[in-house]
Amino acid sequence: MVLDNKLLEDVFNNFLEGPKIFKNRDAIRPDYIPQYLPHREEQIIRIGHILAPVLRGFRGSNLFIYGKTGTGKTAVVKHVLEHLLHKSREVNSPIFISYVNCRISGTNYRILADLGADLGIKIPFTGLATNEVYSRFKTSLDLQKILMIVVLDEIDTLVKDHGDSILYELTRINELLKHSRLSIVGISNDIMFKEFLDPRVLSSLSEEEVIFRPYMAPEIRDILLDRTKITFYDDVLSEGALNICSALAASEHGDARRALSLLRVAGELVEREGSAKILEVHIRQAQKKIEHDRVTMILRTLTPHSRLVLCGMFLIKKAKISTSITGDVYEVYTELCGEIGFEPLTQRRVSSLISELDIMGVFNARLVSLGRYGRTKKIRLSLTNSTIIAAYSEDPWLKNLLKFKPKCLLSKMMNKNAAKTR
DNA sequence: CGTCCACAGGAATGACGGGCGG
DNA sequence: CCGCCCGTCATTCCTGTGGACG
Known part of the structure; x- marks a missing residue:
C-alpha cells in the first residue's frame, strides 16, 4: 500500500546497515533471570539449604527475605526454585511452586485468586467473598496432595495497604490440611516492614531469614x-x-x-x-x-483532580512564591475548579492527593509546625515548569489553566511586596 | 506555662460500577 | 435479571499535635 514510503525505508535501512549493538535484547530486560548471579553465592546456598527438605517430602521452613530494590532477591529466589523444581522431577517429589507479586496483584482477594488459578481452579476476577476464595483454595490444595511453595514478592506493599490477615491465614493453613503442605517465601523491599506484622505472623513467617545487602x-x-x-x-x-x-x-x-x-x-x-x-x-x-x-x-496518568492540584502548585511557583502550605494550595485549587466548572473536593481529600503526589516525587512536602500559626505541610514542586507544560500540551483544559492568574495569588503577592517594603 | 492555630491523618460510612452465581 | 460482594473514591467526623504567642 505505502510501498513507496521513502522515509520509512531509510529508517529500516539505516537500522540494518548501522553497527550491531545488541546480541540479545532480552538479557538486559528487568525480568531476565541470568544463569549466574555474581556476589550472591552465599544467599543462593542458604536458601537452597532451607528449601531442600521438600525434596524428601517435608515442609520447608517459611522463609523471609529482605533487601532493597535491585539487590537480586527475586532473581535469586527464582533461580533457586527453578533448580529445585528440576531436582524434584528427578526424585519424583510432588513439589508445586507458585509465584505472586503482591504489588501487582494488589489485594488479598487477588492474591488468593492467583494462587488458586495456579492450582487450576477457576476463580472469578471479582464477585466472591475473600473467605470463600480462601476455602476453595484450601480444599483444592489438600486434594492435590502436594508440597506447595508460595512466593509472595513485595509483600510489604500488601501488608501496608491491606494488613496481614492473609498471611495469618496462610501461615496457619498447615494445621487444616491433611494431605498437602504449604510453605511461604516472603520477599520484602522494606527492612522495617517487620514492625507492621502481628507477632504471631512474624514468628511463623520468619522461621528463617535471609538478608540481601546492597x-x-x-x-x-x-x-x-x-x-x-x-x-x-x-x-x-x-x-x-x-x-x-x-x-x-x-x-x-x-x-x-x-x-x-x-x-x-x-x-x-x-x-x-x-x-x-x-x-x-x-x-x-x-x-x-x-x-x-x-x-x-x-503526569499523564494523574486523575483530573490531581492534575488540578498540580496545576495549582505550578501557578504558585510561577507567581514566585517559594513556600506554600496546604491551605494555600487548596485555595488556588478551588479557584481553578470554579474556573472550569468542577465541583471541588474537600480539603481532607486534597490533603491526601498532596501526600500521594509527594510519594510519587512530584511534590516535596514536609510537615512543619509554625507554632501559633498552626501545623501544616510545606509544599514545593519538585519538577521544572517546562516539564509540566510539555506533559500537558495535549490537554486542552490544563493547557489554558497553566496560563491562568488566580485572584487569591494576586493578593498574596501584594502582601509579600508590602511586607518587603516595610 | 497554657492556649490555640491550621492543619495531619485515622475511622466510619456511603455511593458507584464491575462482575459473578444462581 | 437480581442480589451480593468487591475495590475505589470521596465525604464526614474526629482526635492529635509542635511550638510561637501572650
Missing part, C-alpha cells in the same frame, strides 16, 4: 560485565561507560536493576544514533531519559 560499585561492575557479555556484541561498551554506570547505581542504594536499565537505554540511544560504542555521554543521556520518561508517565 551491592557495592565493584560488585555492580561485575554484574554488568557479566551481563554485557550476553547482551552486547564485543567492544560495544566502553570502559568509561561501564564505570560511570556502576558508580551511579551504587550511589543510588546499590541498585543493580537501575544500572542495567541505564545500560539498556544507553544501548538503544546508541543504536538509534547509528554509532558503534556506548560512551559515558550515552549513560548520562540515558539517565536523563529514564527520569524524563518516568515523570511524564506519572
Whole structure:
C-alpha cells in the first residue's frame, strides 16, 4: 500500500546497515533471570539449604527475605526454585511452586485468586467473598496432595495497604490440611516492614531469614560485565561507560536493576544514533531519559483532580512564591475548579492527593509546625515548569489553566511586596 | 506555662460500577 | 435479571499535635 514510503525505508535501512549493538535484547530486560548471579553465592546456598527438605517430602521452613530494590532477591529466589523444581522431577517429589507479586496483584482477594488459578481452579476476577476464595483454595490444595511453595514478592506493599490477615491465614493453613503442605517465601523491599506484622505472623513467617545487602560499585561492575557479555556484541561498551554506570547505581542504594536499565537505554540511544560504542555521554543521556520518561508517565496518568492540584502548585511557583502550605494550595485549587466548572473536593481529600503526589516525587512536602500559626505541610514542586507544560500540551483544559492568574495569588503577592517594603 | 492555630491523618460510612452465581 | 460482594473514591467526623504567642 505505502510501498513507496521513502522515509520509512531509510529508517529500516539505516537500522540494518548501522553497527550491531545488541546480541540479545532480552538479557538486559528487568525480568531476565541470568544463569549466574555474581556476589550472591552465599544467599543462593542458604536458601537452597532451607528449601531442600521438600525434596524428601517435608515442609520447608517459611522463609523471609529482605533487601532493597535491585539487590537480586527475586532473581535469586527464582533461580533457586527453578533448580529445585528440576531436582524434584528427578526424585519424583510432588513439589508445586507458585509465584505472586503482591504489588501487582494488589489485594488479598487477588492474591488468593492467583494462587488458586495456579492450582487450576477457576476463580472469578471479582464477585466472591475473600473467605470463600480462601476455602476453595484450601480444599483444592489438600486434594492435590502436594508440597506447595508460595512466593509472595513485595509483600510489604500488601501488608501496608491491606494488613496481614492473609498471611495469618496462610501461615496457619498447615494445621487444616491433611494431605498437602504449604510453605511461604516472603520477599520484602522494606527492612522495617517487620514492625507492621502481628507477632504471631512474624514468628511463623520468619522461621528463617535471609538478608540481601546492597551491592557495592565493584560488585555492580561485575554484574554488568557479566551481563554485557550476553547482551552486547564485543567492544560495544566502553570502559568509561561501564564505570560511570556502576558508580551511579551504587550511589543510588546499590541498585543493580537501575544500572542495567541505564545500560539498556544507553544501548538503544546508541543504536538509534547509528554509532558503534556506548560512551559515558550515552549513560548520562540515558539517565536523563529514564527520569524524563518516568515523570511524564506519572503526569499523564494523574486523575483530573490531581492534575488540578498540580496545576495549582505550578501557578504558585510561577507567581514566585517559594513556600506554600496546604491551605494555600487548596485555595488556588478551588479557584481553578470554579474556573472550569468542577465541583471541588474537600480539603481532607486534597490533603491526601498532596501526600500521594509527594510519594510519587512530584511534590516535596514536609510537615512543619509554625507554632501559633498552626501545623501544616510545606509544599514545593519538585519538577521544572517546562516539564509540566510539555506533559500537558495535549490537554486542552490544563493547557489554558497553566496560563491562568488566580485572584487569591494576586493578593498574596501584594502582601509579600508590602511586607518587603516595610 | 497554657492556649490555640491550621492543619495531619485515622475511622466510619456511603455511593458507584464491575462482575459473578444462581 | 437480581442480589451480593468487591475495590475505589470521596465525604464526614474526629482526635492529635509542635511550638510561637501572650
